[in-house]
Amino acid sequence: MAQMNMVRALNKALDETMAADERVCVIGEDVGVDGGVFRVTKGLLDTYGENRVFDTPLAECGIVGTAVGMAIYGLRPVVEIQFSGFMMQAFDQIEQNMARFRRRSRGRFPVSMVLRTPYGGGIRAVEHHSESREAYWAHTPGLKVVIPSGPRNAYSLLHASINDPDPVIFYEPKAVYRAFREEVPDVPDPIEIGTAQVVREGADITLVAYGAMMRPTLEAVEDLTEMHGVDPEVIDLLSISPMDTDTLVTSVSKTGRCVIVHEGPRTCGIAAEIIARLNENAFEHLLAPIKRVTGYDIHFPFFQVEKHFLPDADIIVDAVKETLAYE
Amino acid sequence: MTTAPKQPITDVASPDTPVRKNLIDLGDIESLQILDTDGVADEAFVPRLDDEALLRVHRAMVLTRTLDIRMLNMQRQGEMGTFAPGIGQEATQIGQVHPLRSRDWFVPSYRSFGAQLWRGWTIEGLMLLWDGFFEGFEVPAGVNDLPFSIVIGSQVPVATGVAMGIRQRREKHVVVTNFGDGAISQGAVNEAFNFAAVYKSPIVFVVENNGYAISMPAEKQAATKELARRGPGFGIPAIRVDGNDVLAMIVATTEAVDRARAGEGPTLIEAVTYRMGLHTTADDPKVYRSDDEVDTWKPRDPITRFEKYLIGKGLLDENRIQRTGEECEQEVLNARERFRERAVANPREVFEYIYDSLPPALQQQKREYLARLDRKGVR
Incomplete structure (x- = not known):
């Protein structure tokens, strides 16, 4: 170590x-x-x-x-x-x-x-x-x-x-x-490609992210738990393809709500695929429409304004609150 | 402190010589022809092949053309998919793989019947793959060839990578790859030239200049008449060969293969030939070239030229030529029977070989697909 x-x-x-x-x-x-x-x-x-x-x-x-x-x-x-x-x-x-x-x-x-x-x-x-x-x-x-x-x-x-x-x-x-x-560790953990990781267990809502977006997502989780009394489950996808449908379905079947975060463009993005799989496999458990917090369908902006483009903890918290408020 | 450039730009000429030279001076490109169109050989350059070996080359060229013509008939009768005939390019084809050993590698473009047959691909296998049966893509056991990719020139970096692997392992195998005059414009091909030269890889690039990329004549494809000139710019020795002269092709390729095997790096061979027939069976060449033009190439036919030479040597006569033709025809017809026996589509295998093991989501899609076949009663 x-x-x-x-x-x-x-x-x-x-x-x-x-x-x-x-x-x-x-x-x-x-x-x-x-x-x-x-x-x-x-x-x-x-x-x-x-x-x-x-x-x-x-x-x-x-x-x-x-x-x-x-x-x-x-x-x-x-x-x-x-x-x-x-x-x-x-x-x-x-x-x-x-x-x-x-x-x-x-x-x-x-x-x-x-x-x-x-x-x-x-x-x-x-x-x-x-x-x-x-x-x-x-x-x-x-x-x-x-x-x-x-x-x-x-x-x-x-x-x-x-x-x-x-x-x-x-x-x-x-x-x-x-x-x-x-x-x-000194030797690699036995992570299999195609397996997602539940990095935090929770009951209220499933947050899915990967790569660099795990950081703002976990920041949002801190805010949600400490300030808003929300108990989110967090999934780090780790592998986009193959995608770990089972872990996603198990989690959302439990929480009934889901927000997906990625920085790539929204249209035909990874979140769209996740939503489709949840629709196919967890439809009857869904309590609210699944939300996407993603990059916009535009060319990545010049760096003076990139912080407004990239998903951040605030916008993730907003998305979670909206999803939880849906009845 | 700045470091001085390794070669100050002022060193291109000493102060007392004029700096300006010819604006473009690429030197001479060596060219090679051994058999003239009358089949008369320049004996100084004839490769040392015994009678049997010469007849084997002749038979391979005849077999290639026989297959082409038979498959054209099959295609016109609805028994064959769209394919790319190579009539007129038989000498280029056989010559470029002639010096290869079985453990060497051949990375073909799709217009490579002759070379593939020489390397051990079966006629029925080629018929299968061109008629849309994936089984035809099975690389024959013991043959180190790659199945072709349809995208023009996309095989050339891969071929170069195989050669880089050979060099990395310090082994003595050689790669031959071919592509057409159209591919010479592709970035992938030019990048491959550079990698091969930089890493001194054991590869022979054969650009088959058959005059046309579908409708685009070679003189509009590149502003240089000799495509071989692409070689020196990359530091690759190049030679322009009469691609309708099988002896010249054998000599040029043998020299290039020997260089590669000796660790001296790549060679570019421009085989100047002519596509006597169609680009593919979906093509109508009358749209872009005249019959008169095609006629000018008939006297340069690679097979009749070599036959004249062999007749002159007393190895062939009209009877023997006819017999060879009949034997090849029979071989192709026998293969067609095997093709017909095997020409049964297997729709159940489309999920094979996608991954080493199928991920769960794909297993699910496979189940859906097989259920669909079952519902339709498709076996």
Whole structure:
């Protein structure tokens, strides 16, 4: 056990998986000498050398496409795309090859690889550096989409993702990278990809969030419990695809009310999918319409006004109060 | 304190020489032709192949064309899906995989009948996949080939990645990948060139310049006449080969494969050929090119040219050519029988191979789907 932030926790997971399995390679722009622009891959080049840590040319489509080929050859590439906004350059390779090769080759060439990328707002960045477009990848058959919310689950989930037989999109909430420290165990917790975590049990309402939105959600919970006498249950989704329908349904069947928080655009967002699943599986338990607290369907604003765009504790508290008031 | 740039820009010329040179000076691109259109060989460059090997190459080209023509007939009679014939490109096809060993890798575009057959894909397998049966995508056991992706050029970064993996593991295998003149415009292809060169990967890029990307002539696709010129800009040696000359294709590919195996990195081969037929069976080339133009390529036909050469060597005569044609026809017809026996759709397998194990929500969707089939009595 040691206290560390998410950057250190991710670095620890990379270091351990590379030490344990020589097939694991780190690939991306500035991941070697520079240690990554957020320093997640710091020190790996010194430890494992150029044959395991690839500082690549500046070409996202080339990075993902060649990593797929390396995975087909039997390596376990862990790609870093510097910002998730740059993934659009690689969209074709993700869709055509990363997500499809297991199927296209009838199981002969599975693609066991991880694509790590920092996503989300809140770091006062330029355009294309604040997006939260996880819904694209959840919409793509063949991919898994994992989004940790803190150092401890980031550490364990990255281990699980690298060891997963399928391609994993691993979205790292960059606003959380250095936001706080947590006890991180010496060996990963046995978190299975596709399993959500109930981080607080409660009776009145279910709050669902993931990634960077766990922080304002938990802030709201503090306010709700202390100031408003509300007893919320809180679910950290951890995995967008596959999604843990059972945990969601069990919780909402108990509470009857639900608010979902994400920073990505609302339309066809993850909340919409959750609502559909609850509608299919918990309809008779619902006591109120399910509310969404999300980013708006607009381009991520320039950073001087981003705090008004991103969901915060206040707006989550308002949504919870409205949902509880519904009769 | 600032660090000095590694190479100050003023170093491009010393002060006493003029800085300006030719604005564009890309040097010469080597080109290779061994057989002329009369089938006369430049003996200095003929590859060392024994008689049996030469006849095997001939038969492979004839088989490829026979399959193309048979499948066109099948398609016109409603027994085959839309597919991409490669008539006229048989020499390019067979030549590019000729030097490969079974443990080497071949990453094809979709217009690759000849090369796929040479590598061990079955005729009935190709018929199955083009007629919409997923079973046709089964990579034959012992063959290190990737099934093709339909999106133009999207296979080239993946092929490069396989080669990077080979190099990373310090193994001695080689990758050959092919794509057309249209693909040369794709960013993915150009990114792959760069990665292959930077990581000195053991790969041979074969751009089959068959004159057209559907309706778009190659001269409008790229402002340089020789697509091979793309190579040197990436630091990749390149050669322009008469793609209708199977001996030249074999020699160029063998040299490139040897270079790759020796750890000397990638090569770009431009195979100059001509798509004698349709882009796909859904295409009407009369819209964008004249019969006269097509006629100018008939004397350059790769099969008749090679036959002239083999006749000159005393390995073939008219009887033997006819017999080879009949044998290939019979082989294709036999395969068609096997295809017909296997051409039974299996709608129950569409949830296979999506993930290593199916997530719960997908298991639920699979149950719904199978119930739907059951209700309709579909087996």
